[in-house]
Amino acid sequence: MPNRPCSHFSVCGGCALLNLPYEEQVAQKRAQLQETLKDFWTADIPVTVTDDPFYFRNKVELGFCHQVKWRDDYNKKDPANKTRPLEFEQALGFKYKGRFDRAVEITDCLIFNEKLPALLAAIRAWAEKENLPYYDQRKHTGILRHLMLREGKNTGEEIVVLFVTDDFNEKTFVAAVESVLPNANIMVAVNNGLADTAAPESLRVLKGKDHIFEKILLSGPDGNTEREVIFQLSPQSFFQTNTKTAQKMYSRVRQVVKKIAPKRIYDLYGGAGSFSLSCADLCEKSICVESVAPAIYNGIENAKLNGVKNVQFFCAKVEDFVKQQPIEKKEALIILDPPRSGMHPKAAKAVAESGVENVLYISCNPVTLAADLKILTQHYKILHVEAFDFFPHTPHIETFVQLKLK
Ligand SMILES: C[S@@+](CC[C@H](N)C(=O)[O-])C[C@H]1O[C@@H](n2cnc3c(N)ncnc32)[C@H](O)[C@@H]1O
Structure with a gap:
């Protein structure tokens, strides 16, 4: 795909890589990701691209x-x-x-x-x-x-x-x-x-x-939509900024969850419950832990909007939650989606020592992901790594890591 000129390139802080053809941007980011994670994963990391890398931000x-x-x-x-x-x-x-x-x-x-x-x-x-x-x-x-x-x-x-x-x-x-x-x-x-x-x-x-609606279409392995989730977004709600590529990531995570077939999901750093709501039909109960109260209110509204009754929302820091509420390991799955700063070391240690068989880690910052993997891999082995380019024209990339208890 040819690169397109923007008259503000070079001065605008928005799109640092816009001078490169999109394929080259992805190749550069992939190489950088591979380098950052080399101590943990040496196999090729596939990257799902943004189909149309222009006018994609919501x-x-x-x-x-x-x-x-x-x-x-x-x-x-x-x-x-x-x-x-x-x-x-x-x-x-x-x-x-x-x-x-x-x-x-x-x-x-x-x-x-x-x-x-x-x-x-x-x-x-x-x-x-x-x-x-x-x-x-x-x-x-x-x-x-x-x-x-x-x-x-x-x-x-x-x-x-x-x-x-x-x-x-x-x-x-x-x-x-x-x-x-x-x-x-x-x-x-x-x-x-x-x-x-x-x-x-x-x-x-x-x-x-005072809000708009956005929906994500979750597709199965055949590409057909198998679940739709509607989100009510107020000006302050967190939502992935690239809807089309984010729904590919949510679909992918959903397929992995389907195979794991957990009874209970711990959706840690859950925001307004995107993973819990995407996978609510695949488990008995999902526990969404998020530290920002308005995101929790959005999550509760979004659960109602989608007729979902098996998600429990906790407004807490993950590092406090894991101290106060022991994680029940039997037939459980932990999903981690921390902010760019990564996990609090106490939270990473608690997850590493939780004994839960399956852990999925979604990260928007490979550097903090590598720091957290150092702790998690003391007890977990990595089964799979892949990436999603949510952020065309910027150096950022989203990574999905599947871990299993050693
Ligand atoms: C990358 S977002 C993920 C949101 C959600 N999983 C999604 O896909 O929309 C990270 C979330 O973690 C929350 N957060 C940041 N630090 C936290 C902490 N220490 N404990 C709990 N949540 C935290 C943020 O408010 C934000 O909603």
Whole structure:
């Protein structure tokens, strides 16, 4: 597949590998993964690719930035530079590579959907007309802060969330969004905190509802869909950002679970219960452990939505859960899907010593996966390793490891 040009490549922090043809990106990531895991696994690691590596992301977060205008002569030792007054500009887009305080004025983007540039243009024109200042990361002034967009790739539903520090004309904002996305749900979030995260103090609906639905289609070995799971996603819900490739991974894990045929699944780092809900029909009970309360609420709602009654949700850190609730090893399966930082060493040790026959580890960071495998392989052998490219044009890759008690 030929690579496609994006006018922001090289400055935008989003797509570091976009200059390489997709096959080459995958080959590079595969070689790197193979190298990182070489102490544990030397056989070839197959990689499931993203079929269409453009417009695959179901969520993006952009920043509004009031910033010093970039000058190409910035670093030159020309004394005249020092006396030139600073000029300022406003930009709406993804962060510059390696900068927290600068955004690239995005007019082109190949990862979310084709309407994104037009939506950003409409919002910029609206902000200018309303005379609304963009946020200054250094001085903590300004009204417009972040823009979050979510799109259900299998449902077509859209939600737009504007993060602000103060009041603004909501009616004209809704009209600006509707000019490009007539059916989108629209929300406003107030965020006056100093941290540069899209974490709101309050959230309010301006149009439609406060969530969208996304579904994953779980296919069997013949490629036919054998189970569908619907997810209700609010602006804060965690959900894999590449729906189409994530559903291939969930399908694959489901097939492995089917063969293992456990009675009880421990879905550790369970988020809103994606693995529990994907495999609920394959076990008597699934126990989903997740530390973020809103994800648990989403999980409970998602279980109801899918008519699933055998998933029990625990809001706890895995390292605390394994200390307080002994893992019942008989006919059990542990699924691990920790964040990029990997497992707490106490949690990895508890799983390693659990005596549960089968463990499946899904990781978005090969480096922390290798650190955790060092502990797990004291008691487990690795049966299989494969990878899924959820993150085209970035160096990241998702890995699935199947382990069995020695
Ligand atoms: C990579 S996500 C996996 C979510 C879920 N399995 C899925 O497929 O959607 C990792 C999850 O672990 C949660 N988490 C992070 N640290 C945790 C901890 N110490 N104990 C429990 N959950 C944790 C995060 O909030 C996040 O939901």
